Structures are given as C-alpha cells and as structure tokens.
Amino acid sequence: MHLARFPRFALGHFPTPLEKMPRLSAALGGPTIWIKRDDCTGLATGGNKTRKLEFLVADALQQGADTLVTQGATQSNHVRQTAAAAHIAGMKCRALLERRVTTMPASYESTGNVLLDDILDCPYEFRERGLDMNAEGQALAERLRATGAKPYFIPGGGSNAIGALGYVSCAYELVAQADQMGLRIDRIVHATGSAGTQAGLVAGLHAINAPIDVLGVSVRAKRTAQIDSVHRLAVATCELLGARGTLERDRVEVIDEHVGAGYGQAGAETVAAIRQVARTEAILLDPVYSAKGMAGLIAQVRAGTFSKSDNIVFLHTGGASALFAYEALLAEPRSADGSTGH
Numbered sequence: 222m223h224l225a226r227f228p229r230f231a232l233g234h235f236p237t238p239l240e241k242m243p244r245l246s247a248a249l250g251g252p253t254i255w256i257k258r259d260d261c262t263g264l265a266t267g268g269n270k271t272r273k274l275e276f277l278v279a280d281a282l283q284q285g286a287d288t289l290v291t292q293g294a295t296q297s298n299h300v301r302q303t304a305a306a307a308h309i310a311g312m313k314c315r316a317l318l319e320r321r322v323t324t325m326p327a328s329y330e331s332t333g334n335v336l337l338d339d340i341l342d343c344p345y346e347f348r349e350r351g352l353d354m355n356a357e358g359q360a361l362a363e364r365l366r367a368t369g370a371k372p373y374f375i376p377g378g379g380s381n382a383i384g385a386l387g388y389v390s391c392a393y394e395l396v397a398q399a400d401q402m403g404l405r406i407d408r409i410v411h412a413t414g415s416a417g418t419q420a421g422l423v424a425g426l427h428a429i430n431a432p433i434d435v436l437g438v439s440v441r442a443k444r445t446a447q448i449d450s451v452h453r454l455a456v457a458t459c460e461l462l463g464a465r466g467t468l469e470r471d472r473v474e475v476i477d478e479h480v481g482a483g484y485g486q487a488g489a490e491t492v493a494a495i496r497q498v499a500r501t502e503a504i505l506l507d508p509v510y511s512a513k514g515m516a517g518l519i520a521q522v523r524a525g526t527f528s529k530s531d532n533i534v535f536l537h538t539g540g541a542s543a544l545f546a547y548e549a550l551l552a553e554p555r556s557a558d559g560s561t562g563h
C-alpha cells in the first residue's frame with residue numbers, strides 16, 4: 222500500500238528508534254521486551270499524536286484552513302501536539318479541555334500539558350465532564366467560521382481514518398526496522414484510548430500482510446466497546462488505504478484490566494510501572510496512558526502469556542509531560558529538612 226499517495230506535512234523525527242529493554246526484560250524474567258520510541262517524535266516533547274497530525278494538518282492545509290480546532294481531556298497530549306503543529310503549519314489553534322478527571326488538586330488545570338498549551342499560545346476553554354466533546358468542538362469551529370476564520374476540526378485524539386494513517390506509517394516503519402535487524406516480532410503492546418493508534422497499526426499490518434498481533438491496553442473503555450471502536454476505525458482506514466481483503470474483528474485484541482479507578486486516575490499498579498521502567502531503563506512513562514500500557518504488558522508476562530523466546534514490542538506513545546500534574550502521586554516522602562531518604 223502506497224502511503225505517499227496521501228498528503229503529509231512533516232512534523233516529527235522519523236523513524237523513531239526501536240531498541241531493546243535489556244534490564245526490564247531481565248527483571249521480569251520473561252520474553253525479550255523491545256521499545257518503539259514514539260515518545261521521541263520530537264514535536265514539543267513528542268508523542269503518538271505527531272504521526273496522526275502529519276496527515277491531518279496536510280489535509281487542513283489542502284482545504285485552505287487557517288485554524289486547527291480540537292478537544293481533549295485537561296492533560297491532553299493531543300491538544301499540546303496540535304497546538305505545536307499549528308505553529309509549524311502557520312495556523313492558529315483553539316482547544317476545548319474536558320474536566321474528565323475530578324479527583325486532582327487545582328494545579329492539574331495549570332501545570333504539565335496545560336502549561337505547555339500556554340507556552341504554545343493555544344487558547345483553551347474548559348468543559349465539564351460527560352459532554353459530547355466532538356460536538357462541542359464542532360460547535361466552536363462553526364462559531365469561528367461565523368467570524369470569518371477557516372477552521373479545521375480534528376476529533377479527539379486525532380482519531381479518524383486520516384489520522385490513523387499516521388499509525389499505518391508506524392506499522393510500515395516498524396516492520397521495515399525489524400526486517401533489517403532480522404527481528405521476528407511476536408506481539409505489539411500499547412495503551413489504547415481514542416482508538417486511532419491501534420486502528421492504524423492493525424490496518425497497516427493488514428495492508429502489508431504482516432500478521433503481527435497487536436494488544437491494546439485500554440485506558441478508559443470496557444473491552445468489547447474498545448474492540449468495536451478500534452475495529453470500526455481500522456476498517457475505515459483500510460478503505461481509505463485501498464487495502465484488499467476483510468479485516469476481521471478478531472484481529473483486534475484489547476484488555477481492560479488496567480484502567481484502574483478510571484481515565485486519568487493512576488493507582489498503585491500504574492505508579493509501580495512508572496518507577497520500574499524509570500529505574501531499569503531510565504525511560505519515562507506517563508500516568509494516563511503509557512504506564513497503564515506497560516502495566517498490562519508486565520501483567521501478561523507474569524501470567525505466562527508469552528514464551529521466553531518471544532520478542533514483544535512495547536509502543537511508547539509518549540505523555541511524560543503530564544507527569545508534573547501527578548506530583549501528588551509520584552513524589553517521594555520527605556523529611557522536615559526537605560531531603561528524601563528512600
């Protein structure tokens with residue numbers, strides 16, 4: 222499948238590295254774990270939305286748009302990367318932030334990714350949780366249109382078929398890297414939210430007939446609902462690509478045991494995954510997505526799902542900018558003089 226048929230606007234550093242995690246693999250005593258560093262895409266601290274935005278921004282420019290409009294949760298990595306992409310493309314950006322997490326201190330709405338939105342000069346408005354945020358975003362776009370702007374609405378997470386082409390590109394890139402290294406990939410594992418990442422990977426692997434299983438670790442939805450949304454979007458992406466053959470629903474694998482108390486809420490298991498990966502590989506995961514994905518991978522290793530000779534690729538989707546908003550959960554205890562003695 223020829224991806225260069227689709228307009229693309231360069232925003233990131235590609236290919237991202239594919240590296241071994243020797244210390245984590247040894248600590249877990251299971252398969253060999255590899256990491257695909259999509260946290261290193263480079264766009265204002267990077268992350269998985271960069272690949273999607275390369276196709277979405279190109280489409281926006283082709284339509285003559287001058288303002289990107291999008292939405293996400295308060296600590297959205299997608300909003301931050303969209304705000305950054307707008308500058309490179311010479312556009313404005315406007316965002317809506319959903320107060321999806323209600324259990325955090327007030328600084329949750331000003332630090333981490335929100336601070337980066339400020340630095341990137343992206344005006345945002347908050348919305349209370351539970352609204353149809355894509356409808357809210359589209360309404361904002363229409364209000365901007367009425368004032369003479371030319372808005373381009375990007376759905377939450379950049380997850381439509383155009384955005385998912387970004388993860389078709391990742392599937393091609395990963396398979397090419399593995400082939401060059403002589404590496405047989407047995408499974409890809411990553412955090413799944415708005416579904417575009419997994420849908421693009423599954424569609425891309427289907428299109429090049431590389432039957433590698435992709436396990437999505439849900440950060441929000443129940444398993445069946447998440448499989449439905451990933452499969453629906455993967456089928457739409459295959460149609461856009463012109464990939465032949467039916468993409469069966471059983472190509473989409475999701476587990477939902479690592480959501481914890483809910484989207485954006487990090488429990489003990491999530492914190493443990495952040496610490497273990499930082500203290501073995503010196504790689505920073507995030508509390509909303511990638512650490513839940515890693516917790517899922519670790520649990521599968523412990524459950525004996527993989528054989529020792531397997532090569533498992535963890536797709537690091539980014540998000541470490543949100544760590545600062547989770548100080549209350551992650552800081553070590555201090556003594557009276559401010560020192561930590563753990």
Ligand SMILES: *Cc1c(COP(=O)(O)O)cnc(C)c1O
Binds near residue numbers: 270299
């Ligand atoms: C958005 C996001 C995801 C989830 O990707 P989807 O395409 O929305 O499923 C995973 N990790 C991070 C850090 C993200 O920002």
